[in-house]
Amino acid sequence: DVKVTQSSRYLVKRTGEKVFLECVQDMDHENMFWYRQDPGLGLRLIYFSYDVKMKEKGDIPEGYSVSREKKERFSLILESASTNQTSMYLCASSPTDRANIQYFGAGTRLSVL
Amino acid sequence: AQSVSQHNHHVILSEAASLELGCNYSYGGTVNLFWYVQYPGQHLQLLLKYFSGDPLVKGIKGFEAEFIKSKFSFNLRKPSVQWSDTAEYFCAVTVSSGSARQLTFGSGTQLTVLP
Secondary structure (H helix, E strand, C coil): CCCEEECCCEEEECCCCCEEEEEEECCCCCEEEEEEEECCCEEEEEEEECCCCCCEECCCCCCEEEEEEECCEEEEEECCCCHHHCEEEEEEEECHHHCCCCEECCCEEEEEC | CCEEECCCCEEEEECCCCEEECCEEECCCCEEEEEEEECCCCCCEEEEEECCCCCEEECHHHCEEEEEHHHCEEEEEECCCCHHHCEEEEEEEEECCCCCCCCEECCCEEEEEEC
């Protein structure tokens, strides 16, 4: 079974803090993704990566950055958290040969106060 | 860029009722289509997918979906829902090309099944 693990289920941070959300997958997948999920808006892609040290912007990258130093780990960074970044964050991964089949982590619910 | 519309935001049904959730996409080329489901407190998981071939695809737990190219639709159906089908359902699309990796999701439909 593919396992995508997000380091925290719940996180509370203050405005202006630097926030790291970590994601690890154990299936040697090349592709990794970060989404945010908001009621009525579905999932929106923030960033994705198709190889180590490679990254591409998704639909809503503003205010976020990412890091992929190792194949299994994909980090989402909020350089200076703001209240409008309060959301559920989902990480996903997929293999290159079946790139459209994504496997999701349980999500991190981030509250920025 | 492609987009996905799910017109039903919240659907409430009684057990044994039939279900149809609408999904329309906008993209002029060849697409791959997906339905994902998120049960309460669980992670998002794939329900079914369409890549090519028979436009009627069957997924897990008795769900099926029909791809109607002329209507740009991929509606999800189940003849008789159960209380355990209570979940949020997301339709998603990606363009059918070798390097395609991005999924575009709809806004989701919350299904509540009353016992």
